[in-house]
Amino acid sequence: MSDAASLKRKAAEAAAAELTDGMNIGIGTGSTAEEFVRVLAGKVKDGFTMMGVATSERTEKLCRELGVPLKTLDELPILDVTVDGADELDGDLRLVKGGGGALLREKIVAFASTRMIVIADRSKKVETLGAFPLPIEVNGFGLTSTFMAIRRAGEKLGLEGEIVLRKSGDDPYITDSGHLILDASFGRIPDPEALDAALKAIPGIVEHGLFIKLADLAILAGEDGIETIEA
CATH class of the missing domain: 3.40.50.1360 (Rossmann fold)
Incomplete structure (x- = not known):
């Protein structure tokens, strides 16, 4: 082992x-x-x-x-x-x-x-969350719109970084519930509660990985x- x-x-x-x-x-x-x-x-x-x-x-x-x-x-x-x-x-x-x-x-x-x-x-x-990309489970409908809304929400909180669609090989990764995942590399997240609230306000997000x-x-x-x- x-x-x-x-x-x-x-x-x-x-x-x-x-x-x-x-x-x-x-x-x-x-x-x-x-x-x-x-x-x-x-x-x-x-x-x-x-x-x-x-x-x-x-x-x-x-x-x-x-x-x-x-x-x-x-x-x-x-x-x-x-x-x-x-x-x-x-x-x-x-x-x-x-x-x-x-x-x-x-x-x-x-x-x-x-x-x-x-x-x-x-x-x-960790001292501050964010070194690991934040997984965000999203509906496939309106993916680009949801992606842009996530980026705007992050920018309002001073969070910038790459947001990528998770893949499984060459195809999008599909969760057990039939959704997609966007991985957001925000870096340090000094106020997880504020990000939690901002993401919950975006209709295309099914759930996010902040617990x-x-x-x-x-x-x-x-x-x-x-x-x-x-x-």
């Missing part, structure tokens, strides 16, 4: 220690969340009872392969906890998510949860151990 994978595993194991028998659990998407699925599968094999809701088709496939029981969010509309990774987070537990392309479903599941636990290696913690006031606990694994941040 590589050093990076080992840290992800340690964060996943620490998150699993926060769980109690009988929980309904939202399960995130991405490489760190997949380590959590593997840890969770081991607990289930040892008799731990739970029911999961996957945030993507990719996560659902892995859960089914490893024997983690699943239901839909319609079947379990209120969850005890969601465990998910992050592309970036700051000391106030504001996150950038969506590098794995599942930000809409991840945010819906997190919002439906009583508690959200973020797991990551310590390199994902604000959703996370309750971050578990960050480093070479010298686990660091936690609580809301």
Whole structure:
């Protein structure tokens, strides 16, 4: 196991220690969340009872392969906890998510949860969000208009940088919900709340990757151990 994978595993194991028998659990998407699925599968094999809701088709496939029981969010509309990774987070537990392309479903599941636990290696913690491009899930209709509105909204907040359509090979990347993703390289985002409000006002945006006031606990694994941040 590589050093990076080992840290992800340690964060996943620490998150699993926060769980109690009988929980309904939202399960995130991405490489760190997949380590959590593997840890969770081991607990289930040892008799731990739970029911999961996957945030993507990719996560659902892995859960089914490893024997983690699943239901839909319609079947379990209120969850005890969601465990998910992050592309970036700051000391106030504001996150950038969506590098794995599942930000809409991840945010819906997190919002439906009583508690959200973020797991990551310590390199994902930053002083100011923005080093990682901000994923913005958009409707395909009026894409150019939406693109221009995002650029204007960023400029009003002093945010400039390249905004690109995410691709899968030569074709546009399509989310599990049938939308497109624009990745906005704004650089430093000193006021995530203001950007959150500005993006929410653009009709062509389905959802964006700023997760604000959703996370309750971050578990960050480093070479010298686990660091936690609580809301």
